Amino acid sequence: MKSSTEKKLREAFNEGFEATRRTGLLQGAVAISKVVLDKANDTSKTPEERLADIVQFCEVSLGNKK
Numbered sequence: 019m020k021s022s023t024e025k026k027l028r029e030a031f032n033e034g035f036e037a038t039r040r041t042g043l044l045q046g047a048v049a050i051s052k053v054v055l056d057k058a059n060d061t062s063k064t065p066e067e068r069l070a071d072i073v074q075f076c077e078v079s080l081g082n083k084k
Contacts, residue, residue, distance in 0.1 A: 050079070 020028075057071045077083075 053075065054072055057075060058068055060068055060071070063071065
């Protein structure tokens with residue numbers, strides 16, 4: 019049987035891991051959004067080229083091979 023202290027430590031440890039995981043997911047989502055937005059706003063390319071660049075980025079990120 020686990021002691022009360024061990025149980026509390028395990029819960030605190032798990033909460034810390036979960037908070038770190040959530041932070042990492044949020045940072046990743048923000049980074050991906052920034053890349054897509056930058057590609058969408060790249061005025062050196064035509065709208066068609068921008069879309070193709072975004073699609074290629076997504077394909078690579080998803081591991082799809084073309």
